[in-house]
Amino acid sequence: MSGMDALRSDAAKLLRDGAVKMVVGYRARGDQRVPAFLTDPDKADALTYDADCKQNLAAYLRKPEVRRHLPLAIVAPPNVCRSLVLLAAESQLVDGEVKVLAVGNGQYHGVLDVAGVAALLKEKYPDLAPSEELVRKIGELAAMSPERRGAFWMEQFERCTRCYACRAACPGCYCTRCIVEKNVPQWISTAAAPHGNYAWNIIRAFHLAGRCTLCGACEAACPQGLPLMLLNVRVAQDVEEEFGAKAGYDPAAKPVIGSWSPDDDDEYMR
Amino acid sequence: MKVFDANKLNDLAAALAAKGYRVIAPVQDGDVVRLAEWAPGAKIQPGVIPVNSAKDFLLPRSEVIGRYSLDGNDFTPQQVTPEAPKTVLLGVRPCDAMSLAALDTVFNWDYADEFYNARRAATTVVSLACASADDQCFCTSVGGRPDSTAGADAILRPADGAKRFIFDALSEKGQVIAAAAGDLLTEAVATVDAPADVPQRFDARTVTRWLADNFDSPLWKELSLTCLGCGACAYACPACHCFDIQDEATRTQGVRYRNWDTCGLGLFTLHASGHNPRPDQSARWRQRVMHKFCYFPQRFEMLACTGCGRCGRLCQAGLAMAEVCRRIDEASKVAK
Amino acid sequence: MTTMVEAKTQTGAETGFQPRIVAFVCNWCTYAGADLAGTSRLQYAPNVRIVKLPCTGRIDPLFVLKAFEGGADAVLVSGCHPGDCHYTSGNYHARRRWSIFRKLLDFTGIDSRRVFFSWVSAAEGRKFADLINDITEQVRAAGPFEKANPARRRA
Numbered sequence: 001m002s003g004m005d006a007l008r009s010d011a012a013k014l015l016r017d018g019a020v021k022m023v024v025g026y027r028a029r030g031d032q033r034v035p036a037f038l039t040d041p042d043k044a045d046a047l048t049y050d051a052d053c054k055q056n057l058a059a060y061l062r063k064p065e066v067r068r069h070l071p072l073a074i075v076a077p078p079n080v081c082r083s084l085v086l087l088a089a090e091s092q093l094v095d096g097e098v099k100v101l102a103v104g105n106g107q108y109h110g111v112l113d114v115a116g117v118a119a120l121l122k123e124k125y126p127d128l129a130p131s132e133e134l135v136r137k138i139g140e141l142a143a144m145s146p147e148r149r150g151a152f153w154m155e156q157f158e159r160c161t162r163c164y165a166c167r168a169a170c171p172g173c174y175c176t177r178c179i180v181e182k183n184v185p186q187w188i189s190t191a192a193a194p195h196g197n198y199a200w201n202i203i204r205a206f207h208l209a210g211r212c213t214l215c216g217a218c219e220a221a222c223p224q225g226l227p228l229m230l231l232n233v234r235v236a237q238d239v240e241e242e243f244g245a246k247a248g249y250d251p252a253a254k255p256v257i258g259s260w261s262p263d264d265d266d267e268y269m270r
Numbered sequence: 271m272k273v274f275d276a277n278k279l280n281d282l283a284a285a286l287a288a289k290g291y292r293v294i295a296p297v298q299d300g301d302v303v304r305l306a307e308w309a310p311g312a313k314i315q316p317g318v319i320p321v322n323s324a325k326d327f328l329l330p331r332s333e334v335i336g337r338y339s340l341d342g343n344d345f346t347p348q349q350v351t352p353e354a355p356k357t358v359l360l361g362v363r364p365c366d367a368m369s370l371a372a373l374d375t376v377f378n379w380d381y382a383d384e385f386y387n388a389r390r391a392a393t394t395v396v397s398l399a400c401a402s403a404d405d406q407c408f409c410t411s412v413g414g415r416p417d418s419t420a421g422a423d424a425i426l427r428p429a430d431g432a433k434r435f436i437f438d439a440l441s442e443k444g445q446v447i448a449a450a451a452g453d454l455l456t457e458a459v460a461t462v463d464a465p466a467d468v469p470q471r472f473d474a475r476t477v478t479r480w481l482a483d484n485f486d487s488p489l490w491k492e493l494s495l496t497c498l499g500c501g502a503c504a505y506a507c508p509a510c511h512c513f514d515i516q517d518e519a520t521r522t523q524g525v526r527y528r529n530w531d532t533c534g535l536g537l538f539t540l541h542a543s544g545h546n547p548r549p550d551q552s553a554r555w556r557q558r559v560m561h562k563f564c565y566f567p568q569r570f571e572m573l574a575c576t577g578c579g580r581c582g583r584l585c586q587a588g589l590a591m592a593e594v595c596r597r598i599d600e601a602s603k604v605a606k
Numbered sequence: 607m608t609t610m611v612e613a614k615t616q617t618g619a620e621t622g623f624q625p626r627i628v629a630f631v632c633n634w635c636t637y638a639g640a641d642l643a644g645t646s647r648l649q650y651a652p653n654v655r656i657v658k659l660p661c662t663g664r665i666d667p668l669f670v671l672k673a674f675e676g677g678a679d680a681v682l683v684s685g686c687h688p689g690d691c692h693y694t695s696g697n698y699h700a701r702r703r704w705s706i707f708r709k710l711l712d713f714t715g716i717d718s719r720r721v722f723f724s725w726v727s728a729a730e731g732r733k734f735a736d737l738i739n740d741i742t743e744q745v746r747a748a749g750p751f752e753k754a755n756p757a758r759r760r761a
Contacts, residue, residue: 027588030405034588035496055586065495065550142713147752150715154756161331161505161530168500169586179668181537187668189759190516191527192331195675198756199668202714206667209706221586223321223502225302231713238709243702257706260698262688265705270724270737334761518759520676525761 001049003108007075007101010111012044014073020099022069024060026053035060039069049075049103056217058083058171061092073099073111078125081117082213082248083171088114089253090211092174118251126249130214130233137227138234157197159224162190166228167204169221172211179203205231210239210256213248272437272448272455273429279314279361282454286358289450291394294327295360296320305362316361316398319407323508323580324359324366328373328389329530331505335385336526340519354388358447361398365409365578367421369508370395372566372574376511379570385528394443397422401432403466406579408592410468414577417465424448429460436460471592472599474563474573480602481564485556489601493594494555496587501532503581503589509562509574512538533557559594625745627654627680627738628673630665632697635686635727642731650735651742654682661685663696667707670721674757680720680745682737687725697725715755719748 011023015038025047027036033053036046057074060066076084081102087093093114100117102109109120121128129135141149164180167173180188180200188203189196205212205228212232219228239245242265245256274282283293293308298315305320305327306312337348359366374390377383400407400416409416419425424444426435437455439445448455504510514531517524531538534555539548548554566574575591582590631637637658643650659665662685673681683704691697708721722741726734751758 029588032588034586037495059498063495063498063551065491065552146712146715146717146719149713150752150755153714154754157756161501163501163505163532164535165500165502165586168498186516186518187666187672189518189675190514191518191529193527193759193761194756195759196332198714199671199675202671202710202757203668206707206710209710217586221500221502223506223584225300231710234713235706235710238706242705257703258699260695260702262698264698264701266688266701266723266725268705268708268718268723269701270722518761527761 001103001106001108003103004049006110007049007103007108008044008047010101011038011047011073012041014099014111015039015041015044020071020073022066022072023047023074023101024057024066024072025049025075025101026055026057037066047075049077053077054217054220056080056083056169056171056215058087059169059173059217061087061098061171062174070097071099072097073101075101075103076117078104078121078128079213079215079248080171081121081125082128083215084114084248085118085121085251086211086213086248087171087174088251090255114251118249121249128214130229130236134229134233138230138237141230142234153198154194156226157194157201160192160197160201160226161224162192162197162200163223165221165223166218166226169217170208171215171217172208172213173204179207201226201228201231205235208232209235210243210245211247212236271458271460272439273434273458273460274437274451274454274456276316276428276433276435278454279316279435280308280312282451283308283312283314283360284310285451285454286360286447290356291358291450292355293358293360294324294362296362305359308360314361317402319363319404319578319580321580321584322506323369323578324362324395325369325373325508325511327357327359328370328393329377329386329511329513332527332529333385334525335515335528337524338519338526339523340521352385352388354392357389357393359393359395361426362395363400363578364397364416364418364420364422364425365407365414365576366508367395367397368409368414368418368576369578370421372509372570372572372576373511375570375572394423394447395421396444396447397425399425399427400466400468401428401463403468404579404583406582406590406592407466407468407577408471408579409577411471411592411595412474412573412575412577415465416468428463430463432463434460436462468577472595474595476602477563477595477598478567480598481560484601487601489597490552490556493589493597494552497534497551497555497589498587499534499536499551499554501530501534502584502586503591504532504534504558505530506580506584507575508578508580509576533561555594559591559598562591563595623746623750625653625679625742625750626677627682627741627745628678629654629656629682629684629738630659630662630669631656631683631726632662632685632692633658633660634692635690636684636724636734638728639726639730639734642728643735644731646731648731648735650738653742653745654738661691661693661696662700663691663693663698665700667703670707670711671757674716674720674751674755675759677751677758679748679751680722680741682722682724682741684724684726684737687727690727714757716757719744720751
């Protein structure tokens with residue numbers, strides 16, 4: 001990526017000046033790209049960024065062990081930028097807590113705050129969209145009969161082991177006690193059986209409705225290769241169609257599912 | 271010695287299936303290789319370690335262990351017979367076979383687990399010696415070898431430049447498999463290929479010693495910072511075995527499940543009072559390592575890790591048991 | 607141990623498939639409307655089991671999933687007309703929620719032959735009775751909720 005040196009030197013400077021206590025970025029470990037937690041400015045050369053960096057680092061903002069190091073800087077490609085804007089909109093980030101080392105399209109965009117990130121997204125990445133391949137697959141599924149769709153999802157959810165790597169990888173999943181962990185009563189079966197897996201994956205997709213920024217970290221983290229983005233993108237498409245909303249662009253946006261308008265469609269209601 | 275052509279692995283699977291075995295083998299599944307039930311048409315892929323472990327077939331991720339009916343105050347339990355079809359694990363890695371010793375021990379320690387034992391008794395283990403390894407493998411650091419026969423009823427050894435396999439029956443069950451394979455196995459001489467080179471990455475005894483004295487080390491906080499607290503590593507691990515029991519019931523009947531569980535989740539040790547003795551990921555990671563390298567050896571004189579490397583391959587956060595142990599090994603050298 | 611809603615079918619004179627329908631309704635409008643249907647001696651299909659909640663805004667999508675998990679053939683969610691909510695805006699919240707959730711259900715195999723939404727006021731006893739009759743026939747035509755559907759508990 002062009003500007004990698006500038007990114008590293010900006011990261012080192014932020015640490016040296018005391019502007020941040022930690023830089024959360026990526027480093028190479030052999031062929032893998034893994035998260036890096038930099039506190040020593042002299043080690044900034046370990047930071048790297050390329051298309052193999054699939055984790056959404058904004059997920060670390062849920063960890064008290066990481067928040068202890070606020071203010072911090074975080075390396076963010078466009079979909080992670082959207083996650084940061086979402087967290088700001090949901091009051092999970094306070095102004096000044098996070099400096100963003102924004103990257104995208106093979107370039108480094110400099111050190112930005114959340115408002116700057118929102119402006120960058122609007123200017124340079126206003127139409128972030130899922131891949132054509134994904135959209136095509138969703139279309140194929142939508143054209144099937146409900147029974148065939150049920151059979152497709154049955155086959156996919158059969159593999160789910162309920163490891164919750166999808167939840168762990170997602171910056172939008174920051175509840176200190178997840179709905180699946182509520183056991184009085186146990187609303188979502190914890191069994192890795194079809195009904196439990198169906199409920200878990202559907203409810204997680206629904207709890208992200210209007211909030212998912214399509215970063216794909218969940219699907220990348222899933223050890224069983226479940227096609228989670230088929231669900232998340234479909235829901236995002238429905239939200240955009242119904243309410244014209246795309247998550248992660250406006251730091252002052254109201255939550256989509258949590259708000260309402262007297263003009264909301266109810267043609268489907270009898 | 272008994273040998274067969276390397277390209278006849280699927281035929282071997284078919285022969286065993288014809289003799290009534292449920293054949294579990296590493297099969298190509300899209301982009302990955304997965305240990306799964308073999309069916310005609312499936313392609314056994316022996317060259318790549320499967321993403322899941324043999325544990326899946328001895329301790330399923332979710333199983334029904336009890337049923338009951340309710341009628342007012344009357345409670346009637348119903349016997350559940352363990353599902354234990356005659357099974358052959360065909361072509362599992364020695365690291366998976368080695369983990370069976372740990373599972374056998376835990377499931378017969380303070381209670382003889384009839385579900386695990388039924389499946390274990392019905393299972394024959396045919397290992398496949400590793401001719402290649404990747405940089406996540408570390409069996410040689412935990413007392414294993416790429417051609418270890420521990421836990422196996424028979425072993426397939428690549429030979430003659432991967433053109434053939436030598437079939438070595440190691441137990442009665444293994445001999446039954448040889449017989450079931452019929453004339454697929456021929457008497458011949460073959461030269462066994464060199465096993466994979468798996469360099470030692472750390473000294474397990476040093477790790478065990480360090481763990482006993484370093485419960486409060488700051489290393490735990492540093493190592494666990496990247497962990498996001500999911501169960502991907504524990505569920506893929508052939509030696510991890512923790513489980514949760516959950517009842518799901520209506521007013522008239524109930525089902526008791528045993529589901530996989532993982533110490534990586536915050537909920538694992540959350541008390542009803544709200545207190546959590548492992549309140550952060552650092553405490554949970556410490557527990558994970560200590561269970562495998564300190565507590566298990568203290569109690570059972572064996573490690574609960576066999577160096578398969580799946581945790582390192584799967585973890586998106588960049589954690590790997592080998593890496594953690596290597597850091598501990600290093601730390602112990604620097605210590606006072 | 608969780609206690610769940612069961613939908614028992616009537617035995618006796620009825621033959622053929624008897625749909626089991628769970629209706630989550632709000633206390634102030636639809637429940638009162640159902641009550642009115644009763645006191646007016648309006649006949650409607652006995653296949654529905656009503657779960658009363660204070661407001662449609664309280665209805666969590668999980669309730670719908672639980673009903674299907676337990677083997678319901680269809681679910682109805684019904685509440686006050688927009689503008690009439692006893693709690694001012696509960697039904698507005700519900701409406702927004704359902705517009706997305708119903709599509710997610712459809713995409714994963716539970717389609718609009720089995721999931722119904724309505725506004726029924728306390729004065730609409732007739733509407734309630736007609737609605738139940740209509741839904742029951744639709745679900746009868748759709749058939750039992752497939753045993754193979756992943757949402758269904760099997761064990």
